[in-house]
Amino acid sequence: MAFASRLFLLFAALAGFIPSARAQFFVADQSSGLIYEFSSTGSYLGGVSVSPGVYAESYEGTTLYADAYAGSSRANYVYDYTYGAPIGLGSQSTFHQFTSSGQSPTAVASTSSEVYVGTAAGLNGAVTLFSDSGIQGTSFSVTGSVVGLAAANNLFVATGGGNILEYSLTGAAVNSSFLTSLTGPLAIAATSTDLYVVSSAVQSGITTDSVTDYALSANGAITGSHILISGLTTTGTPAITVSGLYLLVSEGANGGGADVAEYTTAGVLVNGDVASAGAIDALAAGSLAAIPEPPLYGVLLGLAALGGALAWKLRRLAV
Numbered sequence: 001m002a003f004a005s006r007l008f009l010l011f012a013a014l015a016g017f018i019p020s021a022r023a024q025f026f027v028a029d030q031s032s033g034l035i036y037e038f039s040s041t042g043s044y045l046g047g048v049s050v051s052p053g054v055y056a057e058s059y060e061g062t063t064l065y066a067d068a069y070a071g072s073s074r075a076n077y078v079y080d081y082t083y084g085a086p087i088g089l090g091s092q093s094t095f096h097q098f099t100s101s102g103q104s105p106t107a108v109a110s111t112s113s114e115v116y117v118g119t120a121a122g123l124n125g126a127v128t129l130f131s132d133s134g135i136q137g138t139s140f141s142v143t144g145s146v147v148g149l150a151a152a153n154n155l156f157v158a159t160g161g162g163n164i165l166e167y168s169l170t171g172a173a174v175n176s177s178f179l180t181s182l183t184g185p186l187a188i189a190a191t192s193t194d195l196y197v198v199s200s201a202v203q204s205g206i207t208t209d210s211v212t213d214y215a216l217s218a219n220g221a222i223t224g225s226h227i228l229i230s231g232l233t234t235t236g237t238p239a240i241t242v243s244g245l246y247l248l249v250s251e252g253a254n255g256g257g258a259d260v261a262e263y264t265t266a267g268v269l270v271n272g273d274v275a276s277a278g279a280i281d282a283l284a285a286g287s288l289a290a291i292p293e294p295p296l297y298g299v300l301l302g303l304a305a306l307g308g309a310l311a312w313k314l315r316r317l318a319v
Contacts, residue, residue: 012233019303023291025241025248026064027275028057028261030287035066035081036091042262042274048081048089052309056151059083060110060288063132067105068115071121078089078105078117083291092295095134107158109149114169116155116292118146126171127157129171134237139172150190154220158186164197187250189242192216194265196228196247209238211267228267260288 006197023047027036035057039047056065064081075302076098082090098105098119107118115130125146128139144159153172155167164179164186179197187198195214202208211233215224232238241249247263251272260275 003186013030025260025288025290026057026059028066028287028289033063036275037059037087039188040273042271044275048092056106056149056287057289058108058110060115061132062140063110064289065110065115067108076104077109078115088120096130096136107146107149109151109155111151111169116149116151118149118157118254118313119147123146125159127155127167140171140173142175146190147184148186150188150195151196152190152191153216153218154190156188156190156195158197159186160184162186164195166181174258179214187238187240189240189247191242192218193244195222196240196242198232198240198249199221200238208233211240211247211263213267231262233259237287239288241288243291243292246291248288250272263317273312 004251013183017286023040025038025040027038028034029036029239032051034047037049039045058170062083064083065078066081067078068173073318078095078097079092080095081092089094096117103119103126105117106120109116110132115132117128117130119126119128123145124143126139126141127149129137133317142157142159142165144161144163146157147160147235148156148158150158151169153169155169155171156178157165157167159165162180162182164185165173166175166178168174171237182197182199183201184199189192189196189214193216195213195216197214198209198228199212200209205253208230210227211229211232212225213228229247232249241248242265245265247257247261247265249261251259251261259273261272262270266271
């Protein structure tokens with residue numbers, strides 16, 4: 001096969017990897033103690049039990065991390081599941097068991113090499129860092145319970161006092177007053193360029209949630225903000241996660257329960273009920289997780305490079 005033909009076929013194949021929709025996602029249901037799995041189009045794929053319940057989850061690489069919620073008989077455990085192909089979660093294994101009395105996981109986040117677990121003990125909390133193999137590292141205390149974690153270029157910690165604290169990925173304090181006096185409950189999700197924060201407001205006796213997008217600089221400073229989504233009605237605690245060009249946000253459902261709505265990262269509603277299992281009862285702040293999409297800019301750069309090589313070769317052949 002001629003060089004031009006081979007290069008064209010490779011170019012076309014890579015073009016197919018440009019994300020036109022997000023990947024599979026997972027919903028942790030506190031009431032049933034199940035993790036539901038949905039396809040990129042919202043079809044129900046199955047579920048696994050995190051007996052006796054699940055509070056928060058995070059997906060990274062090929063592993064889903066989940067913790068048992070406070071008040072259960074195994075509330076000090078964080079579990080991990082290896083993701084199978086093409087779909088399906090593997091058997092449950094114990095990632096870590098906290099042995100301190102009253103130290104119960106309340107939030108979890110992960111990067112390609114680190115897992116962050118927020119815990120609560122009384123009115124205050126702590127965040128503990130682990131390697132992805134489960135080796136325990138740095139731990140630091142925070143004022144107020146840890147209600148949400150998000151990790152990208154930096155680690156963001158949402159507390160029950162309505163504050164969001166900023167730390168480096170190694171646990172060093174960056175900004176202890178990153179955001180303050182927010183109205184809770186809070187749910188957060190982060191990318192390298194944006195922090196998405198769900199907060200609540202009460203108007204005429206009705207509680208609604210909104211999603212604010214905080215633009216971030218390379219070192220994690222806020223460069224701007226705007227309300228991205230407003231008027232959400234949430235059953236229980238709101239939840240949010242980001243996957244590629246899309247946001248998944250929990251909303252209240254008719255007759256109780258909770259729906260998961262899909263938006264673009266520009267705030268445009270795509271699907272008001274993308275999670276179609278119809279049995280999701282109660283979500284927590286970290287109860288949505290998605291398989292990350294490959295960065296679009298990386299794919300486009302690769303395609304541009306291939307296009308340039310093809311044009312150069314065709315010019316050589318024409319000489």
